[in-house]
Amino acid sequence: MNVLVFLIPAALALGLLALYGLFWSLKRNQYEDLEGAAYRVLQDDDIEQKK
Amino acid sequence: MGAAPDYSHFVKTDQEGRSRLDLAIDGITCAACLDDIETAMKRLPGVILARLNLTSHRLAVTFDSGRIDSGALAGALEAIGYRAYPYEQRKVEADEAARFTLLLKCLGVAVFAAMNIMLLSVSVWSGEASTIAPETRDFFHFLSALIALPAAVYAGQPFYTSAWTSLRQRRLNMDVPITIGVFLALTLSVYETWHHAPHAYFDSAIMLLAFLLAGRVMDQAMRRRTRAAAGNLAALKGENALRFEPGAGPEKLELVPVAALAAGDRVLVRAGERIPADGEIEQGSSALDESAITGETAGKPVGAGDMAYAGSVNGEGALTLRVTAAGHAALIDEAARLIEAASAARSRYMRLSDRVSRLYAPAVHLTALATGLVWLALGASAHDALVIAISVLIITCPCALALAVPTVQAMASGAFFRAGLFLNDATGLEKLGEIDTVVFDKTGTLTLPEPRVVNAHEIAPDLLALAARLARSSRHPLALALARSAPSNAPLPDARETPGQGVAAPYEGGEARLGSASFCGVETGASADEASAIFIRHGESWAKLAIRQTLRPDAAQVVAALRNKKFRIYILSGDRPQAVAPIAEFLGVEDWRGGQKPADKIAFIEELKERGAHVLMVGDGLNDAPALAAAYASLSPIDAVHLTQTQADAVFLGERLAPVASALAIARKARALMRQNLTFAIGYNVVAVPVAMAGHASPLFAALAMSGSSILVTLNALRLRGPGKSVTLAPRQASGEADSAPRFSRLAS
Numbered sequence: 001m002n003v004l005v006f007l008i009p010a011a012l013a014l015g016l017l018a019l020y021g022l023f024w025s026l027k028r029n030q031y032e033d034l035e036g037a038a039y040r041v042l043q044d045d046d047i048e049q050k051k
Numbered sequence: 052m053g054a055a056p057d058y059s060h061f062v063k064t065d066q067e068g069r070s071r072l073d074l075a076i077d078g079i080t081c082a083a084c085l086d087d088i089e090t091a092m093k094r095l096p097g098v099i100l101a102r103l104n105l106t107s108h109r110l111a112v113t114f115d116s117g118r119i120d121s122g123a124l125a126g127a128l129e130a131i132g133y134r135a136y137p138y139e140q141r142k143v144e145a146d147e148a149a150r151f152t153l154l155l156k157c158l159g160v161a162v163f164a165a166m167n168i169m170l171l172s173v174s175v176w177s178g179e180a181s182t183i184a185p186e187t188r189d190f191f192h193f194l195s196a197l198i199a200l201p202a203a204v205y206a207g208q209p210f211y212t213s214a215w216t217s218l219r220q221r222r223l224n225m226d227v228p229i230t231i232g233v234f235l236a237l238t239l240s241v242y243e244t245w246h247h248a249p250h251a252y253f254d255s256a257i258m259l260l261a262f263l264l265a266g267r268v269m270d271q272a273m274r275r276r277t278r279a280a281a282g283n284l285a286a287l288k289g290e291n292a293l294r295f296e297p298g299a300g301p302e303k304l305e306l307v308p309v310a311a312l313a314a315g316d317r318v319l320v321r322a323g324e325r326i327p328a329d330g331e332i333e334q335g336s337s338a339l340d341e342s343a344i345t346g347e348t349a350g351k352p353v354g355a356g357d358m359a360y361a362g363s364v365n366g367e368g369a370l371t372l373r374v375t376a377a378g379h380a381a382l383i384d385e386a387a388r389l390i391e392a393a394s395a396a397r398s399r400y401m402r403l404s405d406r407v408s409r410l411y412a413p414a415v416h417l418t419a420l421a422t423g424l425v426w427l428a429l430g431a432s433a434h435d436a437l438v439i440a441i442s443v444l445i446i447t448c449p450c451a452l453a454l455a456v457p458t459v460q461a462m463a464s465g466a467f468f469r470a471g472l473f474l475n476d477a478t479g480l481e482k483l484g485e486i487d488t489v490v491f492d493k494t495g496t497l498t499l500p501e502p503r504v505v506n507a508h509e510i511a512p513d514l515l516a517l518a519a520r521l522a523r524s525s526r527h528p529l530a531l532a533l534a535r536s537a538p539s540n541a542p543l544p545d546a547r548e549t550p551g552q553g554v555a556a557p558y559e560g561g562e563a564r565l566g567s568a569s570f571c572g573v574e575t576g577a578s579a580d581e582a583s584a585i586f587i588r589h590g591e592s593w594a595k596l597a598i599r600q601t602l603r604p605d606a607a608q609v610v611a612a613l614r615n616k617k618f619r620i621y622i623l624s625g626d627r628p629q630a631v632a633p634i635a636e637f638l639g640v641e642d643w644r645g646g647q648k649p650a651d652k653i654a655f656i657e658e659l660k661e662r663g664a665h666v667l668m669v670g671d672g673l674n675d676a677p678a679l680a681a682a683y684a685s686l687s688p689i690d691a692v693h694l695t696q697t698q699a700d701a702v703f704l705g706e707r708l709a710p711v712a713s714a715l716a717i718a719r720k721a722r723a724l725m726r727q728n729l730t731f732a733i734g735y736n737v738v739a740v741p742v743a744m745a746g747h748a749s750p751l752f753a754a755l756a757m758s759g760s761s762i763l764v765t766l767n768a769l770r771l772r773g774p775g776k777s778v779t780l781a782p783r784q785a786s787g788e789a790d791s792a793p794r795f796s797r798l799a800s
Binding site: 022023038043 | 082086194
């Protein structure tokens with residue numbers, strides 16, 4: 001049963017990490033434009049700057 | 052006309068001195084537009100940042116106001132084919148967004164806690180069958196408490212605040228029994244944990260919150276999306292006005308958005324333009340088309356000193372208007388007074404879920420009390436009696452009941468959205484489902500808001516196209532109507548307008564003329580509706596174009612479909628009876644009234660209501676607003692005047708009347724599903740409560756019963772959408788017309 005001493009904190013820590021992720025992404029407005037973000041990756045405006 | 056409008060009214064300046072303008076954009080059809088628009092913006096000098104939101108169709112531009120003018124931004128977009136208008140975020144929308152974020156955070160916390168507690172609870176449950184050391188079980192319960200208590204405090208906020216507000220107003224809503232249930236379950240569990248007892252209900256309490264929050268997030272997400280789209284439409288409807296620059300000479304005019312007008316400003320309204328704001332006419336005389344306000348289609352002659360109301364359309368003469376503060380107009384005051392009187396009756400409507408919870412909460416709490424007392428009388432210890440009484444409350448905690456309505460609501464507002472409808476108010480959905488009588492206004496509701504050429508099919512296509520090209524050179528109301536109803540063509544070069552007569556231009560070696568009969572040299576017999584006819588002549592060929600209010604393309608179809616579904620149909624119009632009769636006859640509506648004042652409309656609706664009818668009023672004019680407020684439920688087209696739209700339960704888009712039929716069909720279906728869900732949730736309690744009363748409600752049983760019923764209710768609500776679940780009454784036709792409904796349906800898919 002000693003293994004519980006590690007496993008339960010580990011489970012909680014992983015859960016908390018995910019929760020932190022959610023709060024972080026909400027704060028950074030990551031869900032504001034779900035459609036646009038997918039296409040923004042394909043923009044090559046950064047290439048123009050290199051020329 | 053070439054001057055760019057001055058949008059500085061909408062521009063905000065941040066701390067670093069940069070200006071920011073938010074624009075709602077029309078015409079975004081695909082992902083490539085994102086690149087188009089942002090690149091076009093960034094090429095402009097002075098633009099620092101441009102970011103388009105592809106979900107909400109809004110563009111945020113940060114720019115240096117010293118180097119570029121705000122109007123030029125919209126101009127640049129127009130040049131590449133997108134219509135843009137400044138968008139001012141309304142407070143409601145910001146509130147909804149904040150609420151959505153809060154709900155999502157609460158859901159995150161609740162799900163995190165529920166998962167971890169479940170991990171511990173499942174071990175305890177499976178341990179019970181074999182053996183589990185009491186110390187380990189107590190340790191697991193202790194850990195559960197450690198997770199559950201802070202999580203419940205955070206994730207339950209929306210319920211606690213709502214329950215508290217409702218209690219303070221001496222009412223009961225569904226959140227009251229939820230709060231009591233969560234609180235009691237947690238208290239009992241902490242007590243039991245403290246005394247090393249075998250049962251704790253932490254998982255039930257947290258799971259309850261997680262399920263309920265999931266339902267609310269779904270509802271809120273749908274509502275937010277609807278609001279965003281409705282906000283864009285409202286912004287894109289925004290118009291500009293020509294204002295005499297204050298302080299400058301009498302000839303200096305500037306183009307400003309209507310929102311920037313203030314009382315005392317003087318504006319110029321040219322022929323054929325819409326009156327931008329209520330005001331007194333200072334100069335000029337003309338005939339105003341007030342059909343948007345009174346329903347009357349014949350023009351009303353006005354001169355200096357008369358009042359002009361926002362929304363009416365100017366006729367042939369230019370007018371100078373001094374803007375007066377809104378609300379001073381006698382007509383609007385009268386409408387507002389009638390609305391206030393009519394909506395008192397309306398606010399008495401009680402939502403389905405509130406009606407249920409008003410009966411439910413006392414019934415459940417009394418049952419729990421009775422259970423405890425009976426066990427005490429049968430000789431159980433005070434502790435056992437209390438535990439069983441509380442477990443009854445936990446089992447009956449209205450999870451499925453609280454999800455029964457919001458899940459259907461979320462699905463239904465999604466279906467509304469796809470049908471081109473915006474729901475203003477969630478109760479509207481329930482009320483629309485009970486409708487058995489439909490009352491239509493005529494002008495702007497059954498008919499299109501703007502007049503069109505009605506005999507286009509009788510005219511040679513090339514002559515019609517020529518007429519439309521000529522019409523583009525004139526601002527006469529009839530010419531504008533003609534230009535609207537024909538496919539767009541470039542105006543003819545060298546067109547000359549003779550005011551009040553017509554337009555002439557050289558064309559193919561001869562001269563083409565568009566205008567009155569005498570201007571075109573056409574001999575006609577005297578005809579009654581001379582005012583709404585316009586002539587075109589080129590060489591020897593000529594034609595008479597009749598311009599009239601036309602019915603919405605599918606009006607007859609929709610009215611017939613509604614009649615087949617056993618709705619009673621009436622037409623109430625503020626227009627002359629002679630103008631209403633042919634339309635009523637064409638649509639096959641026997642019961643119609645013309646020349647109705649707002650008070651007459653209310654009286655008619657009240658009379659129907661007294662006979663027990665649930666009346667839906669569909670109308671657009673200012674004169675309809677009181678009737679909309681008086682009716683059981685109401686709809687208005689998106690072109691309706693502002694005051695009328697705010698009274699409507701839902702607003703529909705596009706040229707077609709089909710959304711009215713869809714609204715009724717969806718709402719009926721939704722109401723049936725809500726009732727099914729409520730019946731199921733109550734049935735579940737009838738089965739589960741005896742088990743709890745007998746003292747057999749273990750935490751495992753509570754968890755299974757609660758999640759099982761919640762999932763079933765949610766799945767039932769999902770039946771409102773899905774493949775093959777089209778809920779329109781009248782068949783919808785695919786159309787390539789300038790109808791904004793399809794574009795917005797893409798947003799919802």
